[in-house]
Amino acid sequence: MALSEVLFLPDNKKITVRPGTTLLDAGRKARVNIRTRCGAKAACLMCKVQVTDASGLAPMNVNERLKLGSQADEGYRLACQARVIGQVQVTVPEDPLKAAIRAQLARQAEDDDLF
Numbered sequence: 034m035a036l037s038e039v040l041f042l043p044d045n046k047k048i049t050v051r052p053g054t055t056l057l058d059a060g061r062k063a064r065v066n067i068r069t070r071c072g073a074k075a076a077c078l079m080c081k082v083q084v085t086d087a088s089g090l091a092p093m094n095v096n097e098r099l100k101l102g103s104q105a106d107e108g109y110r111l112a113c114q115a116r117v118i119g120q121v122q123v124t125v126p127e128d129p130l131k132a133a134i135r136a137q138l139a140r141q142a143e144d145d146d147l148f
């Protein structure tokens with residue numbers, strides 16, 4: 034059985050997995066932090082990731098498509114549901130809390146520059 038390969042960005046971590054592995058499990062194996070809360074039941078939507086070319090993933094199941102809504106057409110997938118079948122490149126969004134802190138620090142740096 035041929036192995037599949039996942040590249041996680043922005044960490045730039047590549048991992049080889051058995052076909053049928055979920056992106057969430059591949060991420061854990063690669064030590065990439067993908068947030069979860071629902072125990073991989075397609076309920077919390079915290080494991081959302083973005084995929085530019087989904088040809089390396091199995092098609093969405095009905096539950097995943099329903100949960101993602103219009104984001105399904107924008108390249109988003111639920112890492113706990115999407116199964117790897119080939120080569121795929123996945124972008125893991127920044128943790129919203131980290132993003133908010135970074136934005137706040139940038140605003141403070143701008144304010145400091147004004148004085």
Ligand code: FES
Binds near residue numbers: 070071072111
């Ligand atoms: S882990 Fe909750 S939706 Fe994927």
